[in-house]
């Protein structure tokens with residue numbers, strides 16, 4: 009995987025792990041993002057859906073990867089991505105996902121830190137998101153990142169077995 013615009017990397021916050029590199033998620037990475045999404049969610053988004061979401065006014069994404077060791081001809085490893093939409097001074101996290109074998113290494117935190125830095129620079133003051141009430145890992149990540157609960161949407165998500173699950177609405181003021 010070769011990032012299309014490596015010069016953008018320096019503009020973004022990265023995590024404490026020097027191996028995590030963050031680049032803008034462009035349409036060229038949509039198939040890769042779709043594959044990552046399928047590992048995180050039952051209702052995987054295909055590449056076209058991701059491109060459409062990136063096309064919306066105020067939308068942007070950030071992709072995390074670990075560079076491969078060029079001396080060993082090793083490929084870059086995609087780690088995760090976040091997809092955002094900002095409108096005026098508010099932004100929403102459309103999705104965030106990290107590859108199962110890269111979890112609990114700070115990738116999610118690095119993505120949220122980069123999002124915050126970019127939104128802050130753009131004058132956004134509030135980030136919102138919805139998360140399933142039983143998604144303990146994601147809720148822990150968001151709370152650790154300064155989000156708090158402001159509401160609940162009843163039976164918001166449908167599981168493959170037909171089960172309806174409430175969503176928590178979380179907010180972070182920046």
Ligand SMILES: CC(C)(COP(=O)(O)OP(=O)(O)OC[C@H]1O[C@@H](n2cnc3c(N)ncnc32)[C@H](O)[C@@H]1OP(=O)(O)O)[C@@H](O)C(=O)NCCC(=O)NCCS
Nearest residue numbers: 048104105106111112113114115116117139145146148149
């Ligand atoms: C939620 C998700 C994005 C977290 O990504 P991650 O890269 O593993 O998160 P990080 O390693 O940056 O975690 C940062 C902190 O969040 C908390 N956290 C993250 N995952 C956690 C888990 N499964 N259980 C408990 N705490 C967790 C911890 O406080 C963690 O810090 P620590 O590892 O030093 O204890 C990842 O689990 C994922 O992709 N899940 C599937 C998709 C999903 O549910 N997305 C959210 C939809 S709303």
